[in-house]
Amino acid sequence: MAKQFAGFEDPHRAFVADQPIFFVAAAAPDGHVNVSPKGRDSLRVLGPNRLVWRNLTGSGNETAAHLLRANRMTVMWCSFTTRPLILRAYGTATVTHKGQPGWDDLDALFQPDLGARQVFDMAVDLVQTSCGYAVPFMDFRSERDTLEKWAEDRGEDGVEAYWQQKNRQSIDGFPTGLPG
Template structure:
């Protein structure tokens, strides 16, 4: 049975910190809905109603494009170990890019990563838990090193060129706000 809360309690915050993967969901008023898995050391709970996460370079940039049109965001975690649990946070988010006010303060919360493309700041207005009975057991082995290897083979200029070429529009052709 799903339960709803106005904010994250201490146990829910601990649950989030223990997970190795989370999922982000966003949608513009029209076009495709996007759900993306995220990992690495890229998320921080800053309080009962605030979560920030650093978005690293990827093949797409749907979240940024959607947030330019509507600021709704859902984050989801599921337990693949111990007790079955799914936790979702719903709220409104805004995007920060390098050079924006607040970027440095939030970026300092994370390990330095040259492929950091955005930071998303989510203000939570609803937390929901559900059973997760059908979520399988899986064992964490390690984070992938693929992103780091990709970055190591690129200059900063190469990474920014990639953003302009591959990350400046959503799959629906809408702008993402990537600085050019």
């Protein structure tokens, strides 16, 4: 049932645009495998073999740490509505942290967000669809504004202090590349 493609085709792009959530997986050669749910308006498919997603402040920074040790990433979307479908993109990625060269151009692809920490720029070498027949139906109610309020309450300096305290190492002690 799975079908493979050399890159995103128009129907894939439309499917991605309709999904309110996506999942990112990365793993270093050792330590824990990480899978993170991502939401909000934080992903753009920029071509058949390129996507970018902006990472907002979180309790960890596993993907950045894993990419420094093994540059591979999988992004997955699945439909919880009428059409059963799972879409995965496989590839490698670079990380641009806030304040680094290229940040302003990548960050400008999205609405301003005080909690924006880095942008992952993924070179996609394989897109795969599969059936999704066992994925349950679920209704999307709304985005959460909890992270936005959290960042606003702390302000830019408070958010950056949090990054320094909580986001410079992975749970396995690997550096994340976050500028100090």
